[in-house]
Amino acid sequence: MNLRRLHYFVKIVDVGSLTQAADILHVAQPALSQQLATLEGEVRQQLLLRTKRGVTPTQAGEVLYRHAQVILRQCQQAMTEMRAAGRELSGSVSVGLAPGTAAAGLAVPLLRTVRARHPGILLYLNETYGTTLSELVMNGRMDMAVLYGGRVAVHGLAFRPLLSERLFLVGHGDMPPPPAAQVPLGDIAGRELYLPRPYNVVRKMVDDACAGIGIVPRVVAEIESDGTLTAVMAEGLGATILPESMARQVVASCDAWLCRIVEPSIEAPLALCESDHLPLSEPAQAVKDILLELAAELPGFAASPETGAPAT
Template structure:
């Protein structure tokens, strides 16, 4: 395979039409078709399905599309790194920060540190849910992500523990406040608004409740931070949140919070990156800044001194 054929293949899949892709690439359609046929011969796989409406990738084509995106991204970064050699780091670095986590508090300090130490690096910050961020990192479309999790091995990803956040019960002002701290057994009997079972925080809650032979009384499953705030403001019920988000909710909404104990539950925050795609030099520099910020974090951090060198 050569880079030109991969570029052609990516463009065909993006546009969904051989004819339109040929026009955009300024290549004759027969020549583009021949390049695709050569690529299919090299891979030994049919990569596209041709219909009257255009072309769509086969399952093998989807796999190649993901890898080709990562390959071309690395080639682009290699060019940037070579141009920038000896002239200071520059280029784009994408960082995911899971919302409703302590990661949100790292955004501004990270931007300030990057401006001070590596002004040539252009950061792209993306705040979305951890499952989406980990998929972007796995596919090579994002360099780094700070999210809850990392306690279970995931093929294609590596996790470096950063810190732990205790979970808090957060209730509306109209609900009689629970004692602080509050035993989990008292929490499980309340009407709770929690995320879906695949969410890391929900898994921690379900696991802790199962350990004391209880099940949380979940009246609705909500993934939106703004909706959870609205639920608390309307007095519909309570929720369980990591400390950082619990503080944010109680600071902006008439409500109270109580740390959960017996057992205490802690959400592990981790730095996520690919375990097989190498980080660019700018991404390595941003990673180092992130780890430095966590070491200075006011909460009790997990050890990061034995962090593996970036690949």
């Protein structure tokens, strides 16, 4: 296949419009349509469906789209590494850091260390929630991510366990705190809680632990924004359950208290996630080494080998 045609095809799918793709690619629309027709002739499959709203990939088109992303990314890595041969490392490296986790504390040290050791590397940091980050890594659009998870095997991904964070109940200072520094999980049943959506790893762990002792958490609102959740705690609207790193940030920013959850204790595993089949570029490998070096300085670091199986 012609790499240029693959590039054109990916761009068309990304924007969902031949006209917009032609403008972005600086190619006349008739010429772009001809390139697409040639590609469909080569693979002997219809790749796109044309609708009033634009174009969408067929089932065959979705398959080619996934593979084309990988092919183009590998070609770009090859060109970057060939140009960098014999010179200092250079190129773009993307790293995801799940917000509200100990990973967020790695951002500034990572930027500082990469800048000092490899000034030619352009580092892109993305702080969003774990599900999105893992999908970006799986699709080859992000090199690696530090996120909660790794105990359940995911096809296409490999996890390196880093550490586990204990979960804490957090409430405003005006709310009556538990009588001790630890609170049994069963005691939260009557509290109004603000938690993430059910697909969130931490929320899943809370729901599973509650189900295990026969209670249902009283969730009054679902919030994914760390800033909004902190504001809710500052206003004393209710309580929440957070990993230790985020819990301590909230307590430091407003009049709030925290108590470790016990009976049972809940721990969220933090792991380095990367593709199990796409090799890292040389710059990405260098950034990964620095990331692991910095993670080793975090409390509770687990020097565990990389695995595609469930992390323990």
